[in-house]
C-alpha cells in the first residue's frame with residue numbers, strides 16, 4: 001500500500017444541520033437578526049475554509065441544510081462550529097449528521113493515468129453543479145481479504161460504469177480511523193435522474209456486493225448562503241436589514257467607512273440584495289445574485305483593469321459599469337444601480353418597475 005503522509009492533504013467535513021421548529025415561533029425581528037448574525041459569522045470564515053452552503057428543505061425531513069467545509073487542519077473546523085454554536089440561531093440547531101474525512105490518493109491504479117477525477121483527490125475543488133449527492137460508505141471486511149489484483153479488477157469495472165455518466169463528478173474522501181465510515185462520497189451533478197441511473201447501474205457491479213453500508217444518502221441543492229437561510233422560514237434574511245427608501249428614491253445602505261478601496265459588500269435596498277464595490281474611490285452597485293447559479297457577487301474578486309467583478313463560484317465576469325457579462329458561463333447581465341454618497345453615507349436607488357422592463361426590452 002502506498003503512503004501519502006508527506007503529501008498536502010485537506011480535512012473535509014460534511015455538517016448537516018436541522019432547525020428546531022420552535023425558532024419559527026420567535027418574533028420576526030429576532031428571527032431576522034439571528035439570520036444576519038449566523039450568515040455574517042459564516043462569512044467571516046471565508047478564506048480560511050472553503051465553505052459551500054447547500055439546502056435540503058423540501059428534500060429531507062431530518063436535516064435542513066449542509067455546510068460543506070474544507071480546511072487545512074481540524075482546528076479551523078472546530079473554530080467555525082464553536083462560532084456557530086455561539087449565535088442565536090445556533091442555539092436552535094442540531095447536527096443530525098456530521099461526516100469527517102480527509103483527501104488522499106487512491107490505492108488503486110486507474111486505467112487512464114491522466115484521469116482528472118483521480119488527480120484531483122488531494123484538493124477539493126467544487127464544480128458548478130447544482131446538486132450534491134452525499135453518503136458515508138463502508139465496505140465489508142471480506143473486501144479487504146481479497147487479493148489486491150482482484151479488488152483492482154472490480155474497481156476497474158466500477159470506473160468503467162462511472163465513465164458512462166461524464167456529467168457526474170465524484171469527490172471521494174477518506175475517514176478510516178477518523179470517523180464511523182470508511183469513505184465519504186460526494187457526487188456533483190446537474191441532473192438527479194442521471195445520478196439515479198448511475199447508482200442503479202452500479203448496484204449490478206461485482207464490487208457492490210462488498211458494500212456494507214451506504215446510507216443515509218443526502219440530496220443537496222447548491223444555493224447562496226442568504227437564500228439558504230430564507231429556506232428555513234421565519235423573517236426574510238434580506239428584509240431584516242432594509243432601511244427605508246427616501247422620497248427621492250435613494251436608500252441609505254451603509255457608511256463609506258464600511259467599504260474601503262478594493263472591497264466589496266452586500267447591502268440591502270427594498271427587498272433586493274445589492275453588491276457594492278469601491279474601485280479607487282468610485283462606488284459601483286450591481287445586483288448581488290449572479291445570473292448563472294445565484295452566487296453572491298459581493299463575495300467575488302474585483303478586477304480593476306476591466307472594472308469588473310469575477311463571480312466566486314464559476315468565474316463569470318460582470319462589468320461593474322454596465323452589468324454586462326464579459327466572460328464565463330452566465331448568459332444574462334446583472335442589474336446596475338445608481339449610487340451616490342452624502343457625507344459619510346452610501347445611498348443606492350433601485351430602478352422603477354417601468355425602467356427595469358425598458359432595460360430588458
Ligand code: FES
Pocket residue numbers: 128290291292293294295311312313314315316328329330
Ligand atoms: S454562479 Fe456560476 S458564474 Fe456565478
